[in-house]
Amino acid sequence: MASSHNVFSARPDDIRSLPRTLLCGVGRTAAQLAMTLGAKVTGSCRGTAMSEARSLGLARVVDYQQLNVDSIKHQFDVVFDTAGTLSIKEGRALLKPGGVVLDISPSPAKLFGIIFSARHKMVIGKPTPDLLTKVADMVAVGKLQPAIGKTVSLSDAIPALTALEQHGTPKGKLVITWN
Known part of the structure; x- marks a missing residue:
């Protein structure tokens, strides 16, 4: 459920008000939470996981090993790099004007970029009782299926x-x- 902490920590407005989201390293929980918040989610994952990713209801699924940033350039309001695989340049190339890259495992180079850019943010989850109650409630009503x-x-x-x-x-x- 680590991704639930990170999705909620990303400020719901970062996702809810920006409907086109790319999850790099599709996590089942992160995808479901983003869709629950109203995002239209595209996911990247390994080829062997694409069928499972599609079953979650993602708008589009791409194999991260064949990801061609140029083919999906400037399409996303939010790029949530859960796998930490995108460079700063690749992440920003995927964004629409005003979009934001959210990173949960930044490299030292990315940390430097995060310090100097409002378009690239590091997200650290904080599992509060309120957050865990929200997640448990979503599981109880079937909105989240871990x-x-x-x-x-x-x-x-x-x-x-x-x-x-x-x-x-x-x-x-x-x-x-x-x-």
């Missing part, structure tokens, strides 16, 4: 985390329950 890959008890957390580190990201989130 993918849960595996649920384990606290006593099984270490082996589950070890397996996650050794075998990579599963389809869905690892949920650890308190018993």
Whole structure:
């Protein structure tokens, strides 16, 4: 749910008032939250995840390995670089006039660019009780449908985390329950 913190931290007005959004590194939660806020979302992801990304209802899905910035130049009000893969120049080339690039994992070079540009912002999520309540309410009414890959008890957390580190990201989130 890290992306939920970042989407809400991005100030809803950054997304709600600017309907064309590109998510670089489509996250299921970030995409659903942006669409709930009224954004028309285009997503970039790896080729093997494109079918799942389309099933979320995104307006358009592109393979990030074949992303040609020139072919989608100046089309977006918001570019939310959740993967941290775009350069400052690429991010800005994607923006419409007045648009903004939101970055959750900026490189040192991007940090320098963020300091000197109102069009490139770093977003840091802050999981407040109010935010978590909003997210839980959205899940409860079906507006947000998180993918849960595996649920384990606290006593099984270490082996589950070890397996996650050794075998990579599963389809869905690892949920650890308190018993």
